[in-house]
Amino acid sequence: xxxxxxxxxxxxLERLEASALDGLNLVSAAxxxxxxxxxxxxxxxxxxxxxxxxxxxxxxxEVHQSLITLLATQSPVATDLRLISALLHVLKNVERMGxxxxxxxxxxxxxxxxxxxxxxxVALIMGMGKQTRTLIGQAKRAFAERDVEMARDLVxxxxxxxxxxxxxxxxxxxxxxxxxxREWAMTxxxxxxxxxxxxxxxxxxxxxxxxxxxxxxxxxxxASHPTT
Amino acid sequence: MDVSRxxxxxAPMSEARPDPxxxxxxxxxxxxxxxxxxxxxxxxxxxxxxxxxxxxxxxNAYYGSTHAxxxxxxxxxxxxxxxxxxxxxxxxxxxxRCINRMHEEIxxxxxxGQVVLDGLDLYDSRxxxxxxxxxxxxxFQKPNPFPTMSVFDNVVSGLRLTGASRGDIDDRGREAxxxxxxxxxxxxxLKAPGxxxxxxxxxxxxxxxxxxxxxxxxxxxxxxxxxxxxATLKIEELIGELKQRVTIVIVTHNMQQAARVADTTVxxxxxxxxxxGPTDKLFTTPDDSRTEQYVTGKFx
Numbered sequence: 102x103x104x105x106x107x108x109x110x111x112x113x114l115e116r117l118e119a120s121a122l123d124g125l126n127l128v129s130a131a132x133x134x135x136x137x138x139x140x141x142x143x144x145x146x147x148x149x150x151x152x153x154x155x156x157x158x159x160x161x162x163e164v165h166q167s168l169i170t171l172l173a174t175q176s177p178v179a180t181d182l183r184l185i186s187a188l189l190h191v192l193k194n195v196e197r198m199g200x201x202x203x204x205x206x207x208x209x210x211x212x213x214x215x216x217x218x219x220x221x222x223v224a225l226i227m228g229m230g231k232q233t234r235t236l237i238g239q240a241k242r243a244f245a246e247r248d249v250e251m252a253r254d255l256v257x258x259x260x261x262x263x264x265x266x267x268x269x270x271x272x273x274x275x276x277x278x279x280x281x282x283r284e285w286a287m288t289x290x291x292x293x294x295x296x297x298x299x300x301x302x303x304x305x306x307x308x309x310x311x312x313x314x315x316x317x318x319x320x321x322x323x324a325s326h327p328t329t
Numbered sequence: 330m331d332v333s334r335x336x337x338x339x340a341p342m343s344e345a346r347p348d349p350x351x352x353x354x355x356x357x358x359x360x361x362x363x364x365x366x367x368x369x370x371x372x373x374x375x376x377x378x379x380x381x382x383x384x385x386x387x388x389n390a391y392y393g394s395t396h397a398x399x400x401x402x403x404x405x406x407x408x409x410x411x412x413x414x415x416x417x418x419x420x421x422x423x424x425x426r427c428i429n430r431m432h433e434e435i436x437x438x439x440x441x442g443q444v445v446l447d448g449l450d451l452y453d454s455r456x457x458x459x460x461x462x463x464x465x466x467x468x469f470q471k472p473n474p475f476p477t478m479s480v481f482d483n484v485v486s487g488l489r490l491t492g493a494s495r496g497d498i499d500d501r502g503r504e505a506x507x508x509x510x511x512x513x514x515x516x517x518x519l520k521a522p523g524x525x526x527x528x529x530x531x532x533x534x535x536x537x538x539x540x541x542x543x544x545x546x547x548x549x550x551x552x553x554x555x556x557x558x559x560a561t562l563k564i565e566e567l568i569g570e571l572k573q574r575v576t577i578v579i580v581t582h583n584m585q586q587a588a589r590v591a592d593t594t595v596x597x598x599x600x601x602x603x604x605x606g607p608t609d610k611l612f613t614t615p616d617d618s619r620t621e622q623y624v625t626g627k628f629x
Contacts, residue, residue, distance in 0.1 A: 106626055106627060106628060107625075107626040107627065110626070111627075176584075176585050177625070178584070178588070178612040178613065178624045178625060179612060179613060179614065179615055179620075179621050179624050179625050180621060180625060181625045182612070182613060183613065183614070315614075316613060316614030
């Protein structure tokens with residue numbers, strides 16, 4: 102039997118996977134800048150993140166279109182079909198993660214020019230952001246290496262983000278009666294919530310890893326039917 | 330079906346059943362259904378459940394010293410379309426040609442093992458090969474209408490050999506053309522030469538010819554490879570309509586065609602059955618890495 106057929110198609114599929122996963126690098130960089138903008142109330146940096154989101158959207162559109170073309174012209178099946186289906190999901194996750202960074206950056210001007218009202222809360226958000234960047238990197242690696250165990254571990258990592266998010270909520274409640282402080286805390290809660298969603302998107306990517314490898318789609322955690 | 334040697338000339342097929350005293354299948358409690366028991370295949374849109382089931386048991390086929398099909402165990406379910414895929418030379422055409430015993434027509438070719446249709450071993454020495462070919466019709470890659478015959482004569486050519494009455498022939502010929510989705514296109518040119526039809530129509534004419542003798546199984550060996558996309562789609566739609574009245578086994582190089590028409594897909598390689606399963610599973614999550622490699626085009 103002949104071997105090594107469809108080389109161009111395979112190379113194109115590999116290129117598109119690399120390009121889609123590189124979208125996670127773009128998101129990770131955007132999140133890093135977003136965290137800096139939050140920490141230093143840097144409105145200009147926040148504007149750069151908002152403007153730069155076009156790159157993430159562009160990556161989404163470009164790879165999405167190329168995957169549709171592959172579907173239309175190459176009739177992929179089996180692992181190739183599962184990979185393309187998963188990549189379409191990953192791209193959507195990447196695009197949503199980018200948008201969450203934009204959401205955070207758009208509320209930074211609302212925090213005003215006063216120093217942060219609660220440094221502990223800022224530290225919590227920085228911790229959430231750092232942990233979420235770890236999740237993004239781990240999701241990318243699990244996908245590239247088709248490592249289901251590493252993908253499943255994202256759930257455990259995500260629990261830390263959820264815990265920090267709950268701590269933020271508690272601090273916001275306890276922040277006192279000062280109207281400005283309360284407004285600041287509400288804004289920070291929006292940022293915390295957005296970061297928590299980015300981490301959830303990383304877990305979703307992990308579920309796609311399991312789908313590519315096993316052919317079965319199962320949510321790692323069912324939010325509507327929690328086990329604990 | 331009745332394919333016992335004595336029945337084909339004198340007794341109507343529907344009245345002749347295997348002798349329970351001598352037939353090994355009936356002795357084991359299995360009674361082969363007859364054509365009559367399954368209803369008039371073309372007149373009705375369905376048949377009794379389970380009629381037309383084909384089982385291959387340790388089937389081997391050879392061309393001289395070449396072992397083309399190697400110990401295949403496989404069942405073709407009634408009311409289902411089964412596609413056989415695999416690279417050139419994998420034995421898929423040879424395998425289907427064993428089902429109606431056409432394989433042995435080639436010099437030096439032989440087969441062993443069992444092909445069991447509704448409980449009867451078609452390789453049993455008492456089996457009448459003509460009756461086997463009637464029960465198991467075949468459509469080939471290239472349409473092959475009889476060149477000297479009209480459209481209608483082509484369809485009923487097999488029926489005439491059975492000694493059917495003229496009225497019966499007219500009715501069943503028309504039903505076969507309706508069944509093959511060709512009636513509306515040819516009803517005003519039944520006397521015209523069959524070879525005057527388009528390629529797609531000629532292939533459906535061959536399907537009608539196969540259907541006219543009310544087979545229980547229809548083998549299709551690359552039936553669309555010589556047809557344009559529109560004619561191909563018509564045949565594929567026809568396959569979907571016919572599967573309730575005849576068990577269909579289709580050999581195809583076109584994996585998308587297998588994916589479109591087949592309920593079950595079989596992957597063969599080097600004469601061996603590698604994997605068989607529901608078509609959607611075989612094309613999304615095949616179990617065997619060789620299947621995966623073939624369907625994704627990594628070899629072939």
